[in-house]
Amino acid sequence: MYEDEFELTFQVPEEESAPEPLAAPAAKPAAPVEPVVDEPTRIMTLEKPAAPVVDEPTRVITLEKPAEPPAVEPPEEPAPQPVKERPAPAAPAAARRVLISGGDRGIGAAAARAFAAAGYQVAVLYHQNAAAAAALEQQLPGCIAIQCDVASRASCELAFHAVEQAMGRVDVLVCNAGIAQQKLFTDITPEEWQRMLDVNLSGAFHLCQLALPGMIRRKQGAAKAGLIGLTKALAKEEGPSGITVNCVAPGVIETDMMAAFTAEDKAALAEETPVGRLGTPEEVAKLLVFLAGEDAGYITGQVFGVNGGLVI
Numbered sequence: 001m002y003e004d005e006f007e008l009t010f011q012v013p014e015e016e017s018a019p020e021p022l023a024a025p026a027a028k029p030a031a032p033v034e035p036v037v038d039e040p041t042r043i044m045t046l047e048k049p050a051a052p053v054v055d056e057p058t059r060v061i062t063l064e065k066p067a068e069p070p071a072v073e074p075p076e077e078p079a080p081q082p083v084k085e086r087p088a089p090a091a092p093a094a095a096r097r098v099l100i101s102g103g104d105r106g107i108g109a110a111a112a113r114a115f116a117a118a119g120y121q122v123a124v125l126y127h128q129n130a131a132a133a134a135a136l137e138q139q140l141p142g143c144i145a146i147q148c149d150v151a152s153r154a155s156c157e158l159a160f161h162a163v164e165q166a167m168g169r170v171d172v173l174v175c176n177a178g179i180a181q182q183k184l185f186t187d188i189t190p191e192e193w194q195r196m197l198d199v200n201l202s203g204a205f206h207l208c209q210l211a212l213p214g215m216i217r218r219k220q221g222a223a224k225a226g227l228i229g230l231t232k233a234l235a236k237e238e239g240p241s242g243i244t245v246n247c248v249a250p251g252v253i254e255t256d257m258m259a260a261f262t263a264e265d266k267a268a269l270a271e272e273t274p275v276g277r278l279g280t281p282e283e284v285a286k287l288l289v290f291l292a293g294e295d296a297g298y299i300t301g302q303v304f305g306v307n308g309g310l311v312i
Contacts (some may be wrong), residue, residue: 150203251307
């Protein structure tokens with residue numbers, strides 16, 4: 001909005017010229033003229049009231065002020081008092097909150113560090129490794145770690161409500177918790193199979209159901225599900241609400257889940273990978289941060305393979 005200026009001007013009558021030397025009747029003395037007091041020019045600035053704070057993302061529109069007329073040398077006046085500058089608006093990510101399941105180790109911990117470095121407030125869910133979760137809290141100021149078994153709906157509800165109480169809301173959800181059995185498919189027991197489904201599939205279902213209502217109300221959010229079918233279904237359903245849903249499918253990543261692999265096994269996997277090496281958790285984390293940002297606002301329902309080119 002432009003500044004409107006109002007200037008108060010007083011006109012002083014010109015001094016009377018000296019009388020002619022001709023004799024004339026004496027004139028009545030003129031009424032005394034009130035002295036004109038020089039006052040500084042007063043400029044009134046009309047400023048639009050500040051708009052209410054709006055949740056992320058913040059969009060700033062800059063209006064270019066028209067060219068001003070040539071400057072006129074003003075009379076010397078006392079120097080104006082310095083005006084306190086308004087703080088620059090925070091980066092969009094500065095006020096955003098991310099919740100990462102399985103965030104105490106591997107890709108989850110790398111994602112927590114990456115989001116924190118990008119300015120997010122971070123909360124992680126962990127299952128049993130309390131020591132690693134506590135270490136992450138120490139490493140990342142403001143990070144909170146909450147115990148949760150994502151296979152249990154009741155546990156997810158308690159943990160999610162605790163996160164909302166601590167952070168206020170969840171803007172980005174990363175469903176990273178998952179387990180795998182290092183054995184042949186024919187050797188997996190029914191109990192082990194059910195546990196994998198409960199953690200890998202139902203866990204993502206529970207957290208997405210808990211996070212989506214708040215995202216829908218705010219007309220924004222990002223849910224990163226680890227399952228292709230759930231990803232595509234949610235992307236289609238939640239797109240009109242401004243929520244993006246994408247799937248990140250890591251390849252062979254060097255985490256503690258590969259502890260059962262020998263050095264020879266890892267070397268063989270690296271040789272089969274076109275880029276000639278295993279992936280790192282940090283490489284996956286960088287993609288997660290990008291997909292949660294504004295630059296990825298037109299990307300949804302997609303599956304991203306972070307696998308060095310290795311395919312089945």
